[in-house]
């Protein structure tokens with residue numbers, strides 16, 4: 341798949357649960373969703389009484405503008421998925437059209453929550469690699485379909501600075517997937533891991549239940565070690 345830049349394309353709470361192997365305890369943590377875009381994760385979690393703050397550069401725009409942008413990218417993405425359908429696992433979706441419809445439904449759930457969430461400070465216009473949060477403001481940070489996936493569009497320096505920033509604002513960070521848009525492993529995973537001193541961080545690559553891009557069933561889980 342070839343895209344000019346990062347597209348706003350949103351997933352659901354169910355998908356976040358599988359991508360990040362979220363346990364009941366995880367769901368009850370204070371969560372930062374980094375690059376949540378038009379995902380319905382925050383809306384669904386809020387409805388269930390959980391605490392999620394989402395950041396994304398698209399939150400500078402109005403609901404109408406976001407909807408317009410998502411709908412404008414719809415045909416291109418669905419067409420590209422059709423062209424490369426052998427690169428995907430067709431288990432949860434029958435075909436590219438059904439996938440596209442699921443993404444639009446997630447966006448609609450997001451849009452219904454967007455104005456209220458913005459007023460409550462749950463959708464904030466912020467961007468990696470620099471966030472306006474205090475150290476340890478959150479307990480868990482989730483970053484889905486941004487870091488590593490867009491390795492062709494964003495530099496290694498951006499990835500390293502972003503991961504260090506996420507580990508400043510939360511003691512635990514999970515990133516999914518670890519492959520690029522073309523399904524090849526991101527060349528940055530090793531370098532990001534090496535940038536994190538082993539005595540300060542516990543780092544695991546874990547297999548998860550979610551796999552839509554073939555081979556994209558791993559998340560990177562980084563936890564800050566407690567200082568003795």
Ligand SMILES: C[S@@+](CC[C@H](N)C(=O)[O-])C[C@H]1O[C@@H](n2cnc3c(N)ncnc32)[C@H](O)[C@@H]1O
Pocket residue numbers: 346347348349350351352374375376377378379395396397398466467468469483484485486
């Ligand atoms: C492919 S979407 C994924 C949305 C959501 N995380 C999900 O998995 O459904 C990637 C999102 O990253 C956002 N994004 C792009 N650059 C970013 C940055 N520097 N910091 C935070 N988010 C960014 C985009 O606006 C877009 O909404």
